[in-house]
Amino acid sequence: MNVEKKVQDLLSNLGVKLVDYKGSDLKVHSPINGSLIAELALDTQATLDKKIEDAAKAFKVWRRVPAPKRGELVRIFGNILRDHKEELSQLVTIECGKIIEEGRGEVQEMIDICDFAVGLSRQLYGLTIASERPNHVMHENWHPLGVVGIISAFNFPVAVWAWNACLAFVCGDTAIWKPSEKTPLTALAVQSLFEQACQEFGDVPEGLSSVVLGERTIGEQLVVDPRVALISATGSTRMGAQVGPKVAARFGKSLLELGGNNAIVVSQHADLDVALPSILFGAVGTAGQRCTSSRRVFVHKSIADKLFNTLKKAYSGLSLKIGNPLDGKTLIGPLIDEESFNTMQSSIAAAKDQGGEVFQGQRHPLEDLKGGFYVNPALVRMSNQTQIVCHETFAPILYVMEYESLEEVMDRHNEVPQGLSSTIFTTNLQEAEYFKQFSDCGITNVNIGTSGAEIGGAFGGEKETGGGRESGSDAWKNYMRRQTSTTYYGKDAPALAQGIRFDI
Ligand code: UN1
Numbered sequence: 462m463n464v465e466k467k468v469q470d471l472l473s474n475l476g477v478k479l480v481d482y483k484g485s486d487l488k489v490h491s492p493i494n495g496s497l498i499a500e501l502a503l504d505t506q507a508t509l510d511k512k513i514e515d516a517a518k519a520f521k522v523w524r525r526v527p528a529p530k531r532g533e534l535v536r537i538f539g540n541i542l543r544d545h546k547e548e549l550s551q552l553v554t555i556e557c558g559k560i561i562e563e564g565r566g567e568v569q570e571m572i573d574i575c576d577f578a579v580g581l582s583r584q585l586y587g588l589t590i591a592s593e594r595p596n597h598v599m600h601e602n603w604h605p606l607g608v609v610g611i612i613s614a615f616n617f618p619v620a621v622w623a624w625n626a627c628l629a630f631v632c633g634d635t636a637i638w639k640p641s642e643k644t645p646l647t648a649l650a651v652q653s654l655f656e657q658a659c660q661e662f663g664d665v666p667e668g669l670s671s672v673v674l675g676e677r678t679i680g681e682q683l684v685v686d687p688r689v690a691l692i693s694a695t696g697s698t699r700m701g702a703q704v705g706p707k708v709a710a711r712f713g714k715s716l717l718e719l720g721g722n723n724a725i726v727v728s729q730h731a732d733l734d735v736a737l738p739s740i741l742f743g744a745v746g747t748a749g750q751r752c753t754s755s756r757r758v759f760v761h762k763s764i765a766d767k768l769f770n771t772l773k774k775a776y777s778g779l780s781l782k783i784g785n786p787l788d789g790k791t792l793i794g795p796l797i798d799e800e801s802f803n804t805m806q807s808s809i810a811a812a813k814d815q816g817g818e819v820f821q822g823q824r825h826p827l828e829d830l831k832g833g834f835y836v837n838p839a840l841v842r843m844s845n846q847t848q849i850v851c852h853e854t855f856a857p858i859l860y861v862m863e864y865e866s867l868e869e870v871m872d873r874h875n876e877v878p879q880g881l882s883s884t885i886f887t888t889n890l891q892e893a894e895y896f897k898q899f900s901d902c903g904i905t906n907v908n909i910g911t912s913g914a915e916i917g918g919a920f921g922g923e924k925e926t927g928g929g930r931e932s933g934s935d936a937w938k939n940y941m942r943r944q945t946s947t948t949y950y951g952k953d954a955p956a957l958a959q960g961i962r963f964d965i
Pocket of ligand 1: 570616617621695750751752753911912913914915
């Protein structure tokens with residue numbers, strides 16, 4: 462398969478002139494077969510500085526455009542995405558390796574957040590608060606925030622930007638996007654589609670949206686620059702632990718979306734026909750490379766053998782479904798790269814050392830896609846939640862453990878440092894409610910898997926997951942500045958709050 466040629470065709474259909482970005486700094490490979498698909502020049506300190514300056518200037522203009530009008534730009538962009546959904550989905554699949562069905566799902570997630578943002582552009586509202594003083598009124602106003610720096614990860618190379626950027630644009634902000642070095646082409650393609658939307662809209666300030674390509678130093682420059690009001694960063698806990706303090710040190714705002722170590726509790730009251738497909742999608746979908754992927758299963762001891770054997774059977778059948786992610790019949794594509802494969806192998810070795818019974822997890826060589834790192838997803842039965850189980854490995858490894866009572870298992874469920882997503886499978890209402898009360902995660906589901914959240918809810922989690930909330934609900938408030946305003950409309954000398962008298 463000539464991936465490079467396909468990439469060139471897709472990029473030109475998406476309006477990207479690759480020659481404009483050509484260079485020798487960054488080699489981009491497709492995880493499908495390891496082939497080189499582009500060589501790009503990276504931004505320098507000076508070009509990033511200019512982009513930040515332009516974004517700051519554009520903010521001064523964009524913030525004055527009425528919000529519903531700003532929504533109109535996002536509406537146009539959503540329609541352009543609809544028109545180019547298939548090409549962009551294919552590019553996502555080629556660049557990050559997720560199966561085409563999930564590539565389409567990711568672009569659909571962008572379209573969904575556009576729709577959400579358009580509606581929101583007429584619903585950015587604050588509160589009226591009762592004042593303790595006569596003839597006073599208190600309001601909460603929301604104002605545009607400024608330049609938003611978006612740092613995104615390889616596994617959702619376009620949707621996570623859209624969650625942030627589409628809300629930021631309707632909120633009156635401007636955005637600078639630093640995509641993962643592993644997936645720069647999808648970012649360039651999205652930027653090109655966004656520029657087409659700007660052209661159709663007309664009169665958009667230059668610098669409203671830009672992409673910056675670079676490695677860590679460029680990311681750091683963006684993070685420490687005081688002109689960037691908010692840094693929204695998605696990626697590893699290690700990355701977040703560096704970004705958070707740096708932004709805080711300059712009193713900037715940060716929104717962190719970091720690691721997950723998501724667990725599923727399968728109760729003795731579960732409907733296993735409902736549970737099984739969700740466990741499989743959560744654990745092996747996207748080759749285990751979602752921050753919401755299912756990594757731990759706690760199964761009630763009365764059904765533990767039954768579930769483990771059923772999972773084992775399902776896992777052995779998966780090898781037929783591993784393959785080229787562009788092929789509609791494939792369910793499991795490659796890992797992003799060799800490093801990721803090596804990390805998976807060392808986690809499996811650690812699990813064995815720590816008493817795990819490991820089923821599968823080896824490389825799955827594919828004759829025609831030799832340079833890709835395809836694996837048979839691993840199933841590991843553990844008697845204890847050891848150190849490796851508490852660690853997030855970004856690969857398809859599912860640890861299965863037993864439990865006796867829901868009260869007891871919630872402590873183990875919450876014992877890991879991450880707190881993103883969690884699920885219980887049960888038909889018992891009391892168990893479902895108990896689980897929701899005591900799961901410490903930002904997302905807690907009943908009878909659906911840990912991954913695949915809709916955009917309408919706030920997305921994010923607690924503890925090492927970073928505490929941020931993106932996408933739906935009131936996540937838009939991250940992209941605006943809150944202002945409390947008290948107005949006195951009386952004619953006498955105004956009263957002071959707290960009953961203080963200050964008679965002159
Ligand atoms: C991510 O893995 O960083 O809930 C985002 C999900 C997707 C988003 C995942 N809607 O699995």
